[in-house]
Amino acid sequence: MTSLPSHPIGVFDSGVGGLTVVRALMDRLPFENIIYFGDTARVPYGVKSVATIEHYTQQIANFLQQQEVKMLIIACNTMAAVAADKVRASANVPVLDVIEAGAKNAVAHTKTGGIGVIGTPTTINSNAYARAIHQLNPACRVYSQACPLFVPLVEEGWLDHAVTRLTAQEYLKPVFVESIDTLVLGCTHYPLIKPLLMDICGDRMQLVDSALSIAAQTAEILQSRGLANPAHQIPDYRFVVTDLPVKFQTIGERFLGRSLGKIELAQL
Amino acid sequence: MTSLPSHPIGVFDSGVGGLTVVRALMDRLPFENIIYFGDTARVPYGVKSVATIEHYTQQIANFLQQQEVKMLIIACNTMAAVAADKVRASANVPVLDVIEAGAKNAVAHTKTGGIGVIGTPTTINSNAYARAIHQLNPACRVYSQACPLFVPLVEEGWLDHAVTRLTAQEYLKPVFVESIDTLVLGCTHYPLIKPLLMDICGDRMQLVDSALSIAAQTAEILQSRGLANPAHQIPDYRFVVTDLPVKFQTIGERFLGRSLGKIELAQL
Missing domain, CATH: 3.40.50.1860 (Rossmann fold)
Known part of the structure; x- marks a missing residue:
């Protein structure tokens, strides 16, 4: 056909x-x-x-x-x-x-080669983003962080809520201490909290939205x-x-x- | 047998x-x-x-x-x-x-007849606690509040975390304005955050733990x-x-x- x-x-x-x-x-x-x-x-x-x-x-x-x-x-x-x-x-x-798309975009945008990935525990544990990124550029360093509460927070509709902000600050704390200039939103729920995440990240890093x-x-x-x-x-x-x-x-x-x-x- | x-x-x-x-x-x-x-x-x-x-x-x-x-x-x-x-x-x-057990305990303990129930959206939407309480005492008033984020927060292990505290304050706000003296923990995950919930409820109400x-x-x-x-x-x-x-x-x-x-x- x-x-x-x-x-x-x-x-x-x-x-x-x-x-x-x-x-x-x-x-x-x-x-x-x-x-x-x-x-x-x-x-x-x-x-x-x-x-x-x-x-x-x-x-x-x-x-x-x-x-x-x-x-x-x-x-x-x-x-x-x-x-x-x-x-x-x-x-x-x-x-x-979505993984291949996010990885390609991250590799294309990073200047320092330091890429962070946030996602559900399943996605992060699979290590699929790190593999996809390294397949494109083995020189990249990938730092992954599971954010189990983001999906329930998005489904609750707390897109710009103090609880979500505090949760994001907590999850991103270890990401901020790594030398990362690009952060992949490795979950299709996360674009809904992109404004909040951009606000928290400030000019520390650019966000890659797989969508x-x-x-x-x-x-x-x-x-x-x-x-x-x-x-x-x-x-x-x-x-x-x-x-x-x-x-x-x-x-x-x-x-x-x-x-x-x-x-x-x-x-x- | x-x-x-x-x-x-x-x-x-x-x-x-x-x-x-x-x-x-x-x-x-x-x-x-x-x-x-x-x-x-x-x-x-x-x-x-x-x-x-x-x-x-x-x-x-x-x-x-x-x-x-x-x-x-x-x-x-x-x-x-x-x-x-x-x-x-x-x-x-x-x-x-657990529902019958929690309902019995709540009816036995309430003095004012005002009983609050917190649980997952599925449990709250089923209205099963209200039915079980009314079967025991039709004079009771039941106020139900779904708390979708408590299960993921407990599974994340944030049992005494600022995020959990803020979330609980948000969910309990409408419960506090009702005339309630007894609050049923209508989910088997909630006993893990009972100390935090007791702290937030203070002497406003007693907690009934179905377990x-x-x-x-x-x-x-x-x-x-x-x-x-x-x-x-x-x-x-x-x-x-x-x-x-x-x-x-x-x-x-x-x-x-x-x-x-x-x-x-x-x-x-």
């Missing part, structure tokens, strides 16, 4: 976080059709075994390819860390993932492969989830920065 | 939280054998459908009855809210649950049914989980207040 420029971009995550990637894509590529898939029935992936994560990730990639996506974007750090290679090996469309990185790389790939949608009309956005928790709509719209519209339920 | 006093007490939870109940049982009933079952492969239950929670809960209750427990304790608020009646209907041993309530009720039931273990020797403690995440041992020992020893893996 040949991909057409009118085909949608497929973006997927274990839950709601990948909507920050969709938001970045909507801003960067306002004429592209997008299907978002959130595996809300089986979230969180971080606590599952590698075999299970690979299996679930492949199921979602297959589902999206059946919807004739022209490109796959893994907007979940856990899936990217564990299963990106498998998806790439079997997919017949280009595959981008923006992936949107920029998507634009390049679509252009270079002649897959950019030439139709300049309102695009079609689909949001597919495997379960519809009460909070999905509320939290989802906060992540997306706009209304979600109709949400479809799918069984894998 | 007849229960013997030497048979163990079966305690279960979706994860690690129910270990605070085990800790209270160890302190109150130091000669009782205990089996703890944590369904760590399928945690968290809060996001799952009622049918799934009922099914999983029944599987665990059956597993523990196959281990010849003389009593079942549902040490998980989600399972207690959703599936306690089903477990009671099918079990051939006494069944206690202590259930240990007291267990002692009564064992006594009245002639099921208390007469052997005054070191008891046997078993800890069974469905998956062994790295953090289970660390967090578990913090919850239990002592070493976990060997942890068994089981498939349901």
